[in-house]
Amino acid sequence: AQKVTQAQTEISVVEKEDVTLDCVYETRDTTYYLFWYKQPPSGELVFLIRRNSFDEQNEISGRYSWNFQKSTSSFNFTITASQVVDSAVYFCALRPGNQGGKLIFGQGTELSVKP
Amino acid sequence: NAGVTQTPKFRVLKTGQSMTLLCAQDMNHEYMYWYRQDPGMGLRLIHYSVGEGTTAKGEVPDGYNVSRLKKQNFLLGLESAAPSQTSVYFCASRQTGTTNYGYTFGSGTRLTVV
Numbered sequence: 089a090q091k092v093t094q095a096q097t098e099i100s101v102v103e104k105e106d107v108t109l110d111c112v113y114e115t116r117d118t119t120y121y122l123f124w125y126k127q128p129p130s131g132e133l134v135f136l137i138r139r140n141s142f143d144e145q146n147e148i149s150g151r152y153s154w155n156f157q158k159s160t161s162s163f164n165f166t167i168t169a170s171q172v173v174d175s176a177v178y179f180c181a182l183r184p185g186n187q188g189g190k191l192i193f194g195q196g197t198e199l200s201v202k203p
Numbered sequence: 204n205a206g207v208t209q210t211p212k213f214r215v216l217k218t219g220q221s222m223t224l225l226c227a228q229d230m231n232h233e234y235m236y237w238y239r240q241d242p243g244m245g246l247r248l249i250h251y252s253v254g255e256g257t258t259a260k261g262e263v264p265d266g267y268n269v270s271r272l273k274k275q276n277f278l279l280g281l282e283s284a285a286p287s288q289t290s291v292y293f294c295a296s297r298q299t300g301t302t303n304y305g306y307t308f309g310s311g312t313r314l315t316v317v
Contacts, residue, residue, distance in 0.1 A: 097243070123306075133293065133308040179245060188253050189234050189297050190261060191306065193245035 090115050092182045094194035101170055102202050109165040109197045111180030117141075119185035122156065122163045127177040127196070136178075139163065170201045206230070209294050209309035216284040216316045224279040224312050226294030232307070234297040235277035236261075237269065239290040240311075246293060252277055284316045 091114040101107045113122065124136040137147065139156050147154050151168045167174055180194040210225040226235065233254050238246040238261075248261030252271040266288060268280045277296075281288060294309040 092245075094245075131291070132310050135305065138305070181246075188251055188259060189299075190236060190248050190251055191238075191246075191295075193238075193247070195243055195245045 090117075090182060090184050090192050092180055092192050092194035094178075094180055094197050096197045097195070098198045098200070100200045100202065103172060104169050105201075106166060106168050107170050107199065107201075109167075109178050109180075109199065111163045111165065111194060113161050113163065113180070113182045115182060115184050117185040121183040123181040123183065123191065124154065124163075124165050125179045125181065127179065129176070133179075136165075167199075170199075172201050172203055175199060175201045207294055207296050207307050207309040209292070209312050211312060212310065213313050214315070216281075216314065218285060218316060220284050221280070221282050222284065222314075223281075224292055224294075224314075226277040226279070226296075226309060228275055228277075228296040228307065230296065230298065230307065231274070232296035232298045233274075234299065235271065236295045236297075236306075237267075237277065237279045238293045238295065239263065239288075240293060241290050249279065249292075284314075286316045288314065289316045290314060 093112045120141045122139045126134040144156050153166045155164045177196045177198045179196045181191040207228045236251040237249040240246045247263045249267050250269040252258050255274040258269045270278045292312045295306045297306045
C-alpha cells in the first residue's frame with residue numbers, strides 16, 4: 089500500500105520558534121519521489137521541495153530544511169525562526185514509481201505562527 | 204502567463220444538477236490530474252490522464268467522469284451532484300521526461316452542493 093501520514097493535524101508556535109513537521113510514508117517501490125507543498129490561506133498550492141528515493145542528502149533553503157531518512161521512511165520539514173507568514177497548511181506527498189505520476193498526499197498539518 | 208487555469212473558480216449546485224469543470228494548460232504537458240480537497244483528508248486523486256484520449260481512475264472516482272479529447276484540456280464532470288461532492292477541486296499537470304518532475308497546480312474550484 090502507498091500511504092503518507094502526517095500525524096500532526098495542527099501546530100501552534102510563537103514567532104521565532106523552530107518547528108518540525110513530520111511526514112512518514114509507505115511504499116514498496118524502490119524508486120519514488122517525495123514532495124512538500126505549502127497552502128497559504130489564499131488556497132493555492134506552493135511547491136517547496138522534491139526529493140528522489142536515491143538522494144538522502146538533507147537540504148537547506150534559507151529558514152527551511154528537510155531531513156530524509158529511508159531507514160525510518162520519514163521526510164521531515166523544519167522551519168527555523170518561524171514567522172507569521174509561515175502560517176499555512178503544509179502537505180507532504182509521495183509519488184510512487186511508474187504509476188502515472190500520481191501524487192499521494194498526507195492529511196496536511198496546519199501551522200499557526202503567532203506574533 | 205503559462206500555467207493551469209481552472210474554470211469556474213466558484214460554483215453552487217443543487218442536488219441532482221450536473222456540471223463540468225474545465226482544466227486548461229498551455230505548457231504542452233502530457234499528464235493531467237484532478238484532485239479533491241476536503242478538511243482533514245488532504246488531496247485525493249479522482250481521475251488522471253497520461254495523454255490525449257486516455258483517462259484512468261484514481262482513489263475516489265465514484266460520481267465523476269472525465270474526458271481528455273484535447274491535450275491541453277481535462278474536463279471533470281458531475282452527472283448528478285450530491286452534497287458529498289462539496290469540496291475544493293484542484294487540477295494539476297506534469298510533463299514527462301527524466302529531468303522535470305514538477306507539477307503545476309491550478310488555483311482550485313470551490314464547489315458547494317446544496
